[in-house]
Amino acid sequence: MEFANDVPLSPLSFLRRMVDLDGDGIGVVTDTGERVTWARLADRAERLAGRLRELGLGEGDRVAVLAPNGVPLLEAHYGVPGAGCALVALNTRLAPDEYTQLLRLSGAKVLIVDQSLVAQVAEAGSGLCAVVVIGEDYEDWLRTSDPVPLRLPSDERQPLAVNFTSGTTAGPKGVVYTHRGAYLNALGQVVSTGLQASSRYLWTLPMFHCNGWCYTWAVTAAGARHITLRKVDAARAFELIEQEAVTHLSGAPVVLDLLVQASGGARFAQRVQFAVGGAPPSPAAIAAMAGIGIEVTHLYGMTETYGPSLMCVPRPEWPELGPEKRAKLMARQGVRTVNVESARVVTPEFEDVPPDGETLGELVIRSNTVMAGYLDNPAATEAAFAGGWLHTGDVAVRHPDGYVEVRDRLKDVIISGGENIASIEVENALLDHEAVAEAAVVAKADSKWGEVPVAFVRLRAGAEVSDVDLISWLRGRLAHFKVPRDIRFAELPKTSTGKIRKAELRKLAE
Amino acid sequence: MEFANDVPLSPLSFLRRMVDLDGDGIGVVTDTGERVTWARLADRAERLAGRLRELGLGEGDRVAVLAPNGVPLLEAHYGVPGAGCALVALNTRLAPDEYTQLLRLSGAKVLIVDQSLVAQVAEAGSGLCAVVVIGEDYEDWLRTSDPVPLRLPSDERQPLAVNFTSGTTAGPKGVVYTHRGAYLNALGQVVSTGLQASSRYLWTLPMFHCNGWCYTWAVTAAGARHITLRKVDAARAFELIEQEAVTHLSGAPVVLDLLVQASGGARFAQRVQFAVGGAPPSPAAIAAMAGIGIEVTHLYGMTETYGPSLMCVPRPEWPELGPEKRAKLMARQGVRTVNVESARVVTPEFEDVPPDGETLGELVIRSNTVMAGYLDNPAATEAAFAGGWLHTGDVAVRHPDGYVEVRDRLKDVIISGGENIASIEVENALLDHEAVAEAAVVAKADSKWGEVPVAFVRLRAGAEVSDVDLISWLRGRLAHFKVPRDIRFAELPKTSTGKIRKAELRKLAE
Missing domain, CATH: 3.40.50.980 (Rossmann fold)
Structure with missing residues (x-):
């Protein structure tokens, strides 16, 4: 019910407002020029x-x-x-x-x-x-x-959208968004990424990903302009950035890398911001984009949080650092956006880990921009909200500056002799070796240690290296308990979207 | 109650967040350098x-x-x-x-x-x-x-603040703000005025005016910096704008005029925005500020709307217009901010007036950023919310571009022969005459017309003009029914804050 001082929060209001403010103004430009x-x-x-x-x-x-x-x-x-x-x-x-x-x-x-x-x-x-x-x-x-x-809905907590997770383990789950949550996350996106009425948003991000991280509503809230793109074609994207004076775009690192490969080196007249999410941007991509005047920012989120809920907000002192160091800082997931009430890294007993950049804990979130729940799945919903917090399933550290860095998926962490080993840390150390093309590290049950790490490695074409050499390489880089004694050379099984199937590797490791 | 996906909206969250994000960062700089x-x-x-x-x-x-x-x-x-x-x-x-x-x-x-x-x-x-x-x-x-x-409050609709209206007619009323309303208006202010983490807000506006138009919370929400100023001293304000790289400030037109008088002509390195509210900025002030690199924007609001609820958003084509024309467009109250659900100009039957820039109606507002009500005053609250809308008591027109322009206070409108006469329109026409220093137009009961306008005029020192001459001057500018036949030369009675006491003039006119 709408009343003088009480109106349900809904992103529908943003479009109603733009009709009143600027009905004849262009809200959308398509890649076919409509x-x-x-x-x-x-x-x-x-x-x-x-x-x-x-x-x-x-x-x-x-x-x-x-x-x-x-x-x-x-x-x-x-x-x-x-x-x-x-x-x-x-x-x-x-x-x-x-x-x-x-x-x-x-x-x-x-x-x-x-x-x-x-x-x-x-x-x-x-x-x-x-x-x-x-x-x-x-x-x-x-x-x-x-x-x-x-x-407008009679109740702002009424469902607005359902977005399905890919569900690699237990099958897809429908994540329910409410009008209230989408309204608040859209405003949060406006504030976080500085959208203004003069902004032009290029749709390199699929609108079906968390409703385009709520940009479907945020761009309208800002009174900015949608520039739609049917297919991510880097050459066409660059044309549109120039022709339509695009100021904002976003996507996964793969989109960023596509742009890097296609960039001709021309700089744009306007300031352009690329918000990357899903995984951290590479140092090379950050540097290449800076070279053509595109500033990269790093967002973190998941389907269960309406898209972005953390942002690696650049600190004033970062530009003075070298590109490698800056990229490393930017690869962190960062700090919560204005609409998120709390983002903690905690032990299973909900104690905050020390901000030492080392101690692992689970990232848990409390926010009006956390899903209402999983559709028709009260058991999964209850598990996700255990203790009154959203369990992201991401294992992270908190750095001394307060920034969060995700180290692994909770289910991929290996617990060996009571110590947590982030599989990604070991994988990254392996990937630093020039012979290694791909690596995946999983847990194997062990009577003495509980679990021990096992590495699966695919070598680059023509490269040769022994398991003993790789173990020695890792010992120079990691604490001994983190180094797998069992390294196997193989092709890595993958999903249709290119994710490595760790569940399958765990079976192979047994 | 806080839960994973449900947290009461409250501006307290903005400060809690800044402690987490940047606890050692400077949130406030005082005019004594603290x-x-x-x-x-x-x-x-x-x-x-x-x-x-x-x-x-x-x-x-x-x-x-x-x-x-x-x-x-x-x-x-x-x-x-x-x-x-x-x-x-x-x-x-x-x-x-x-x-x-x-x-x-x-x-x-x-x-x-x-x-x-x-x-x-x-x-x-x-x-x-x-x-x-x-x-x-x-x-x-x-x-x-x-x-x-x-x-955080157990309920986001819990009172957060009470702000008293000046109450020229029926005595002061306590306007109750809620956590929810303040949260939403603060975010609205961030979006409307483009506050960012790098922004610096100079407090030329009293914090006791609608909680500083919610800037007390908005500046914190943006992670920007408060620069406090104990007393509006234009010279000190200019020093601080330069020293502290101020980007935003605001206040009534009188503050703007103070700055204009003290401006030495130096431009600032950064972009500076002055948001004026309470009354429209004068063309001279807009031009003078532009000369030293301060951009003026015009906001409209009232205590009952947590401060700003409309903004005269500049249109892309305005900069090409001459300064007089532009100032005239900017003097309008504008369009609703992102957090306001609806702002209409309506007849007593709640029909929208045509967008012709002429037909008068009352400005009514529906928004989560409308007060909860008047403290301990259900009768006044009910009257303010008649029909489910906040009655602003301001009489306005809507222009063909959708922008609202306030023409008068409802109680000051004169209804003559069934036609509405905005007293301010007649006063402005009188003020255009070089001999007139001040003018106030009020209604007098009339057996034939219902009401007729009566003008009270104070002439400039040494100036001379007859009532017949002024009437003839007005007839060249206004429809005949709007021109007072009764013009009286006198000092105008005023309140301690400088407002003309029209109630007193109405008695004199009888």
């Missing part, structure tokens, strides 16, 4: 909401969208919750079986799918009451709809 | 909270502070709500009787008063359980206290 005003974007969202209401959908219902970045997926971020439903934005790179599973888990009643992806969901549509295809009937469906105003 | 870290500011606030708890104060209690801008008044914005109490920051320019009245109305149990103002409250302290004097016992009182952590 220019969409805020009023038109809102009208399209209202037509989408109208269609969903007409189909009988409302509070408690879910609508799935499977589409690359573009106006339809963006408008669904307003039209779907504007009809009272929750949006399920699906990853565009999954297999047909996975779509069948996710559509079933989500309970979506309507699927909006891009023409290019229809074949992937050919068998998934059986339980749906409507399937609409972007590039075929979608535009007509919108055009002939009776628009309904985007309605 | 530099206070975030950790020390928080420690002092926690000591203040400890003292209040020790005195038995908590939820539902109020603590008054009467002090100029400085560390004690700033820390009270955290320590008082951190003990569960509401802060009553008193205007430093009132008379002893007024303090007696406000302390009684507020029900404050503790008064913290600056040494320089003790005489003003000598007789007001009878109902208080403690009076502490800054410059005498206050520092000892803090130093020997047991600090308690700043506790």
Whole structure:
């Protein structure tokens, strides 16, 4: 209920505001040159909401969208919750079986799918009451709809979106976002990344990743401009950065590396900021981007935190440091954003680890921008919230300057003789050896030590090195208890998205 | 109750965060050169909270502070709500009787008063359980206290502060702010005025005005720096802008004019933004400030909206316009800030007036940043919220570009033959005449027209003009029905703060 002094917090308000403030202003520019005003974007969202209401959908219902970045997926971020439903934005790179599973888990009643992806969901549509295809009937469906105003939820804690985790271990889980959480994380993103009305945001990040880290709403909140990009094509991205005076973009390190490879060395007239997340940026990428005038910032988050919740805020003294040292500091996950109440690194008894940059603990978070829970999965929700904190499953240290650095996934930590060994630390030491192309370190049960580390190593083509040589190399770099005595040379098994399957390696190590 | 995904919104979180992020960083610089870290500011606030708890104060209690801008008044914005109490920051320019009245109305149990103002409250302290004097016992009182952590409220809608309106007509009213509202307005201020971690905010605005338009919390939210100024001394302000690399300051037009008079013509190295509120900036002040590199922005708000709720956001095309035209556009109150849900100009039946820049209506607002209500005054609260909107009491037009311009106070509008006459419009036309120093136009009852306008005019020293000449001058500028036929030459009665007493003039006009 809206009243003079009490209005549900919802990112829908941001679009309603831009229609009032600057309805004829351009809110979206597509990579095909289409220019969409805020009023038109809102009208399209209202037509989408109208269609969903007409189909009988409302509070408690879910609508799935499977589409690359573009106006339809963006408008669904307003039209779907504007009809009272929750949006399920699906990853565009999954297999047909996975779509069948996710559509079933989500309970979506309507699927909006891009023409290019229809074949992937050919068998998934059986339980749906409507399937609409972007590039075929979608535009007509919108055009002939009776628009309904985007309605704020009756309760700001009502679901707004469901985003599925990749679920490498226990299968995918649907992470429920609320209007309140998305509103606050969007404002947090505006503050953290300094979005202003003059900003131009290039969509190199998929909108289906945590609703584009809430940029789908944050860019609108700032009254900035969305520049959509259907496919990450580095050459096209550079053209758009120049033509559309882009100031902000973001993505995983792989996107950053793509840009680095394609960069011609030209600097941009405007200040450009690339926010990298998912993994730390490499020193080489930071330096290369700086060379063409793109400033790299590092964000940390996860699906369960609406995307970013920590930021490696640059300190005034860092620019004076050398590029290697600076990159090392920037690779840390950093400090909590303004909307996050608390981010601690704790022992299993919830005691804070000392800020010594060495003692491992689990990163736990408390924030209005932590998910409502996992969809239809109270057991997993309860486990994630044990003790009243979100357990990130990330093992981290806190440095003397207060910055958090993630060292490993909790389940990948090896506990040997009562000491924690971060598998990533050992892997990084192995990767420093010139012969090593890939490395993965996992635990093996041991009667004396509890667990001991086992390393799986793939060598570079033509390179040769013995396990004894590698062990000796590691002993020069790591405490002895961290050094695996068992090193095996092999190809490493991977998921479709390129993650190493450590569960499989653990079985091999037994 | 705090939980993994649900934390009460409170500006106290902003200070807790800065302690974690940058405890050793400088949060406050005083005009005497004292530099206070975030950790020390928080420690002092926690000591203040400890003292209040020790005195038995908590939820539902109020603590008054009467002090100029400085560390004690700033820390009270955290320590008082951190003990569960509401802060009553008193205007430093009132008379002893007024303090007696406000302390009684507020029900404050503790008064913290600056040494320089003790005489003003000598007789007001009878109902208080403690009076502490800054410059005498206050520092000892803090130093020997047991600090308690700043506790978040159990409910984010709990009172955080009470600010008294000047109450020219019906006596002062205590406007109640909540933790939720202050949190959201502070974030809104960060977004609207572009505060960043590198920003430096100079306190030319009194912190007792709507808690410094929520800058007391917004500057901390941004991780920026407070530069406190005990007294608005233009020369000292310019020194501090240069020495402390100030980027943001704000105040009423009178402060802006003070700066204009004292400006030596030197430009600053950094970009400086002056946010003016309370009344529009003059074209001359905008131009003079631009000459020394200070950009003026115009905010609109009132005590009932936690300070700013509209902003005259500059449009891209404005810089190309001439200074007079630009100043005219900038004098408008503008568009709602990101945290405000709706700001409409409506008829008494809540129909929006057409956006024609002419039709008068009342500005009404709906926002989480509208007060909880008037303290112990349900009748006034109900009247202010009639129909579910905050009635600002300001009569405005909406321009074709959507910008709102306030034309008059509702109670000063003259309704003649069914037509609305904004008294300010007629006054401005009179002030355009070179002989006129001051003008006030009020309604007089009329049997034929309902009301007719009567003008009171003070001429410049030595100037001469007849009422017939002024009427003829007005007829060349205004619709005939707006032109007063009754013009009286007189001194204009004023309040202690310089506002013209229109109620008195209405009696004279009868």
